Amino acid sequence: MRRPFITLMAANALSVTGSMLSILAIPWFVLEITGSAVLTGVASFATTFPIVISAAFGSALVDRLGFRVTSVLSDLASGLIVLAVPALYLTTGLSYPLLLLLLFVRWLAATPGETARKAMLPDLAGIAGVRIERATAAYDGVYRGAAMVGAPLAGVLILWLGPSLLLLVDGVTFLLSALFIAVGVPRVRRQRGESGGYVSDLRAGLTFLRHDRLQLSATAMIVVVNLLDTGVTQVLLVLYARDVAGDPRAFGLLTGVLGAGAVAGTIVYGTAGDRLPMRLTYGLCFLMAGVPRVLVLAVGAPFPAVLAVTAVSGFAAGAINPILGILQYDRIPAPMRARVIGTMTAAAYAGMPVGGLLAGSLTTLTGLDATLLAFTCVYVVISVPPFVCRTWRELDRRQAARM
Template sequence: MTEVVTTDDGISGGRSLRPLSGLLAAMAVSLTGTRVSAIALPWFVLATTGSPTQTGLVAFCEMTPYVLVKAFTGPLVDRAGPRVISWSTDLASATAAGAVPLLHALDLLSLPLLLTLVALIGAARGPGDLAKEVMVPEAADRSGMPLERAAGLAGATERLAATLGPAAGGSVVALFGPLTGLAVNAGCFVLGPVIMLLTLPRGMGQAAENVPSPHGATELGYWKRFGEGFAFLRGEPLLRTITVMVAITNLLDTAFSTVLMPVWARASGHGPAVIGLTSSVGGIAAIAGSVVAAAAAHRMRRRVVFFTGFLLAGAPKFLALACHAPMWAVLVVFAVGGFGSGFLNPVLGAISFERIPRRLLGRVNALGDSLAWAGIPLGGLIAGAAVASFGLVPVLLAGGAAYFLTTNVTGLRPEWREMDRLRERGVPAQRPTADERAPHGDLTA
């Protein structure tokens, strides 16, 4: 890994910020287009078919390939290089997204064809998002920026797209119709590679260097590369514990946003408008948290920041709704929680980039991200069944307790000490592979 030369405030000493700013701009337009599509596509299906079932089926057909394909394309990202994977998958997504309004205008768009196109979009998005993520540490190196700051800016970019994208998508759909929203999505996928072409240095985002294995082989087949990433993740107690923890919190967050929050909004009489209000308050606060994290997180102790962020972002929102708190208090809880959540991704990103060797970054991150997302499809199903069986308040209390235990009591495990120890020792990102280290113990429940 290239040594990062910084001044006292973490800003590069004479290095250009163009590589990182160009990558973040490409991420921003891609993520914003995805958020616009998340409004336009369901509305298009609902408006043309009138079927909530088909609308849900379309969403399922996009997210399932996203998770599955992303899990298995890590070796390809490492082998071909994240830059090639990023622009090629973005162009594939643009083609599939642009085909939807075109085929509809020609009266050729059947439901099976729509589901196929949506599945192609999801299958291409997974590797594309992964490839951009993999390029963050190299962009930080070239810009002379600490990993926490670069990861914080990437997190702020994602939060900004998640906040502004739905608003832009809703406006475009309301003014021009859902097909225009899908065309905007396709345009964003085209714009991303153009930005990367114009801003990134020619040698950035190339394939990871082949490092000889203990047996002397330099070229590994796909499944051996995949197995090498799996073995590395299995041999990293801290990364495995983080993955399990985030998978549980993702499940709980999905249950909260898709079922518990809407049920509370209806039962309390506030109506659907409060869902958008709390989401906006939390999103804006999360952007602020990400910006602060980008500026100051590299000066803080990671473990304290990490668990404080989860303490603010997790259980309080469940308890506020369960206790029938007044609306102003609910908004305060969402604002404080959003601010705390803004600090999480910078810490997680820095740990990942430091502990995983560059040549394994794609395949390990692909596996870790996919495992962390594995509970998302189950969150709404579990929450819906639980509310039907036990009622809203008991499920909110149980969810808050589960969130607290998952994110705080698990912090007593010894591997969490590695969060700060690695940085204190100044260990660079290029660490030995799992085969070159003594194996660690298995993760226990």
């Protein structure tokens, strides 16, 4: 019975597409109504900070309410809030403080839904008879594909409809996602662990992660890499396109090639991942996803070579999230799944704002090439644990036990 599993994929594709539409439509909308770059930056903060809060403190509620109910309620709330923005703007008017409040609550409400959909994946994969390796790769592939399609689609729709009407389309995608989950995904009975209250549930999730050395190591790696990736994407690539390539289109090409490579890598891992050595695959892919694409910028390689290396790095990155998903689903008890995943998500997002500040500050002090080399060195260092830390050998034992 694969229909619930396929429905989950479709709902997540709609939700991710809606999020991408928001990410591009909101800055345009704020600029349109305020004309201020500073106020646009404040609005951007109002869309990212609540993700960290919600992932950290809302995950225990996901375990309590259930994955299916949380996903539906989250998407309903997100859709209605997004629809309220253009509705108020086109009718009674929308003040800037009210817009900030709506943006904050919208992203506060959206994050538990994403956590819930990710947490219900192994249950629906089991019902569908899909191996977890292929299920996690399919989930990540749909996520990456929807994000890759959503960005250019948002650009076209902004020109065609304008940012205010695009937000109407955005709201509809979330309502459709809620409908898909409500109608197409059955209730799955899950073993419920003991609960001592909301605060105790949060503490239990943190304690579990702290005591699981393998997952703690993996989370630390992702925190640092997300910090670096944010600095590269939001600052260093922009400076490279302006000062080195001399063409702003270079930024779009590099971003698009990286995303396309990641989608291809996810598809390949979903097909052959269960036959690959997990620890070695993860270590090599983690190393290749970060180091080459930044190093090639630092050494001043010709732009076609930069594009080719970026595509290879994107391809390697395609295996990282599926392997992390397998790691999470194998080691986290089902009753604690959402709160532990939520804690890891909050940690992963927490370092991202620092990445842009760090990249901008280093570039001002040392120059673009030196900053790129410094980032490359950190990428190398953070890629070491799977090769040298004994705790990562548990991945080899896990794979041997399944064969």
